[in-house]
Each structure stands twice: as structure tokens, then as C-alpha cells.
Amino acid sequence: MLQSILIIEDDADIAESLHYNFKREGYRSTIAESGEKGLRIALDERSAPSLIILDLMLPGMSGMELCRRLRREPLTETIPIIMLTARAGESDKIAGLDSGADDYIVKPFSVKEVVARVRAVLRRAEKEGAPRYEDPHLSVDFDDMRVMCDGEDVKLTRKEFALLTHLIKNTGRVATRQQLLDNVWGYSYFGDTRTLDVHIRRLRQKMGECGNCIETVVGVGYRFIGTK
Template sequence: MSIVKKILIADDEPDILEIIQYNLQAEGFEVTTAKNGNEAIEKAKRTLPDLIILDIMMPGKTGMEVCNLLRQQPAFKNTLIIFLTALSDESTEVKGLESGADDYLTKPISPKVLVSKVNALFRRFSNDTPKVLKVGDLEIDREKYMINFKGTDIVLARKEFELLSLLAGKPGKVFLRNEILNTIWGTEVIVGDRTIDVHIRKIRQKLDLDCISTVKGVGYKFEV
């Protein structure tokens, strides 16, 4: 029998708390809620959740302060943390991921998409999934969202990181465009093929290495 995953949601908007709680409970998760940052820390210590969903702009302590404080404690080293916030600028997203979050989602988001993201995160960090992927001179830390290439740390945006992690996870495998779109962006989000091309180009530029090959008319593959 599978163990029920515990999730803590912290948000100062009661309607959002209620909607998220309802949908996650319907998916079979055990859900606890908090209305501010201080309450989130107190309930996290008491319930030891497997995943925490944090709003950033909360009274008491902000979501980032909560994340930073929890990450300093051994009990929360492997706890998954998602920021769910109305702040959509790239600099805040980067700060959020650097503070120790595993994902960064912006409001508004449909409950179905959020549940899908939560399930995907649990799958990604399941016990049989290596936290650090090493391919040649490239090291991908899936837990810390960090890239290191030949001893140099490289900063990638979240979707760039997820795309590189997907391709590098199976070197030589050709990933179809639809497969990439569904895995990285999900079936609930409508994006075009051009989106993949742009992200691939940015990854190539930041790594300064053409490690991702284009299979014309089919998709992409990672080559060591």
C-alpha cells in the first residue's frame, strides 16, 4: 500500500487556500494549510510535509524567508518546495529557485495544472531518480536546480533547466517535439514549436556548446 503524501499550503488568500486544498485532497494527498509565513513554519515543523506550496508575498515572513529558514534545517533538506505567486518577473523567479525552491509557478493557474505539476515533481524526485545527473563534463543537480559545466556554474531559467535535464537524462535518445512540449509545459498549457527552439538556442548559448542536436522534422537529442 502506497504512503499518502503530505502537503502544506501557505497563502494569505482564503479562497486560493480552499481551492488548492480541495483539489489536492481529491487527488489523495493529505493537506494542511497556513495563512502566513510564521504559521507555515510552525505547521511545517509539526507535520513534516513531503511538499510545501508557498506564496511569496505573505504577512509575517515572506515565502522566500520561510524557504530559506526551512532549508537550513536538516529535517527539510529533501522537502519539495514550490512557490505559487503573482510575481512573474524573471529576477524574482531566479531568486526563488536560488533560495532552495524546486519549482516556481505563477498565478493564476488552474487547479488541474497545479495538481499535474505536483505529481510531476513527486515523480521527478522519487527515490529511484538520481538527484545529480552527470553526463561528460556536465553536472545537473535536479534538487538544487544548478548546472555545472567544466567546473563553472551556469544559471538557466526554470524551463531551460527542465528541458536540458530531460534531454541529458537519456543521451542519444531523440525526443519528439510533442513529447518535449507535454513533459516540460504540460498538456494544459498551449505553446508552439517555436517555444522549444527558443529555449534550445538559449541553452546552447549559455553552455557555449552544441551538445543538443536537431533532428530535422522530428525533435532534439543530447549528445555527449
Template sequence: MKRILIIEDEPDLRALVEFNLRTSGYSPVGTDNANDALMLVNDAQFDLILLDLMLPGLQGDQFLKIIRGMDRVSDTPVMIVSAKDSERDIIAGLDAGADDYLTKPFSIKVLLAKTAALLRRATSVGRENDAHAGISVNSETHRASVDGRDIQLAAKEFDLLQLFVRNPEKVFTRNQLLNTIWGYEADIFTRTVDAHISSLRKKLGKKGQLIRSVPKIGYRMEV
């Protein structure tokens, strides 16, 4: 049973999320502050962390920065669930290491769908072969195909496609893509991302429509 840590200081909301996760077959653990959450992740293994940003004491963004530097939980998926809903807040959260961002108020059905997607994504990491919606990539042979037909991709295009296929529905900011694929940090290179995405879409044919632009933020691959 997947264990999910909920860090939320609103007791009614925390109880609601815990109840729905439990009835969906998960094992939730809730806390109202990030300091206690640090002790929990030190003592036990979690498959997913749901993180509020505005908390008493240690703030959510500070907690995220700390755990991304801890070997034990550096790769644990984190979904921010916050009332901070500006474009800047969402980009900052994703760039800080969150795997997804859900703004309050939210639909429980959406929360559960995102939870399931993050957990599926986490189990796919490390496989040589990955596939999504008829698109297949093989990390060992560096071959990619669409509906069984091989396509020729440049090295960075392959890396981008593999990242999207392994992480369906995950929103990547341009800065995240620059850092992950090219190792760049500066915003001045964001056109490089756009150019490669455009080329990749064309090579994927109709499947290229699955790579969706997220206005003013970045890109994601549709399920």
C-alpha cells in the first residue's frame, strides 16, 4: 500500500484529504507543520508528499529545499497543494523541485487523479523501455518510434521525448527543461527549448499534439 505524507495546517482539509486517500486504497499520514514532517521522513519511507506552502514555522518551500538535499527523500515525488495560485508562485514551486502543483480550492477527483499519475510516474523511472500513447523510447538503443514506426531524432530531441514519455501530465517549466536536458540555468536560452519542442512535434506527426504548451510556464505531455 502506497504511503502518502500530507503536510497541511488546516485540520478540516487535512482530514478530508486523508479520508479520500484512505478510501482510495492509500495509507495517508497527516501533520500540520513541516518540522514534524522532517522527523517523519527521517523515520519512515513515503511514496508521495502533498505539501502546503503556507505553514506555521518552517515554510513549505523551505521544507522542499531541505528534503531535495536529503538522500533518503531526494527523489520522493512532491505535489504542492497551495492557495498561492499566481503564475510566479507555480513556476517557483516547480523550479524548486516540486513534481506537480495543485491550487486551492481544488477538486478531490483532480487531487486523486494527480496522485495516481505521480505514483505511476515514480514506478517507471529506471526502465530501459518507456511508452505512452503509442510513442516508445528505448534508453539503451536511443531508438524512438510512433505506433511501431521508427523516427529519427537528434540527441536533445530524444532526451526531451523520453522525459515527457516518462512523466505524462507533469508540467515542466522552460528553466527545468534547460537544466535537465542542456545543463543551462539562464533564461536567455529558453528559445532553445521552444525550437527543439517545435522540431520534435513535427517529427512525431499527429502525436506531436500530445506535447502541449502551458501558457507562460512551459510544456507537458497529455495522457
């Protein structure tokens, strides 16, 4: 079955260009010219997409508002979202990631880049369902909550394991501090982000030689890159 992409974009030229190129790459795609129409399509079980391309600046419901809405709905909460934005500032990118986007692309962009990003995000989404992670040095069994570095057991607390799991299942993608706090501590947590930084530091220390699998993205958050 072909993977389907929902393009929510009010610029007809951009939408048609993406639609044409996705078709060439073997994907099915649907265009929605507004946030309201995109929401209706995404929430229809018969047409739920594999991935959503979402423009930030839409008439009516904004892309940011729509992204948050999609993340609250059980049918769409795990569907990958790539946000298109003309805003290249760091704060805008962080806001997009915090609203629930999996990736963002700044306009103007190369269609080839969008297609490559789509392939990467879809591959990542497929891996998220895997029961374990392995690379040459690090092994993580999500069901048994077991971590091994170079064949040695790594003893982690539940919070540390939850942090590592979230980062692994979003490999290559920056997780902002707020996203990690929301996903690991819960949306009701209003404490200092220094709590997160302390847990990351302890996690790295406990993992020893495998601690370099977590990269600090200055001013934003953290990213899992695997062991080197």
C-alpha cells in the first residue's frame, strides 16, 4: 500500500509542485488549501495520512494552532508532521517543534530536500515501533527496560530510561527541553528546566563510553545521534 502525504498549503504553486514530485517518488498525496480542510481530512479514518506537510502561515486556523490540535487527537497524535515556514529565526523553529512538529523546512526550499526529509521522517517513524535499539556499542530493550554498553549492564532510574527512550525514538531530531519535560515529567510539570539538565548529565555519566550518544543542541535541547 502506498504511503500517503497530506499537503496543507494555501500557495497553489507550492502545493502542486510538492504533489507532482511526491507522485513521481511513489507516494499518494492530497492537497488541503486551509487548516480547517486539512483537519477534516486528517481526522477522517478513511483518509488518515502517513505524514503531513504543514504550512505555518495559513488563512483562518494557523499552522501552529493546527499542529497543536492534531497532537491532541488520538487518530493523529503520532502522525509525523513537517512544518513549512518562511520564518528562519531560532525562536520560531523552537515554537514549531514545541507545538508538535517533527521537522521544519524554511522557505524558499528545494523540492528535492523536502522529498529527502519526508523519506527520513517516514523511516524514523517506522523504527519507532521497534522493540529494541542496537548499534555497535549500545543496546536498549524497551520492553525489558534494559540498557547495555559494550556488553555491560547500565543501571538507570525510570526517569533516565524514559529520557533515553524518548531521545532514541526521535533519533536525529532535536528534542527541546520543553518537549522532554512534557513527555517524561508530564504536562502538569512546572519545575525548572535545570532538573532535566541534571538528569541528562547523570544519564551520560552512567552510560560511560556510550554517553556521547546524546548531543547537546545549544539553546534548544538534546538529540540522540548513536554511539561513535
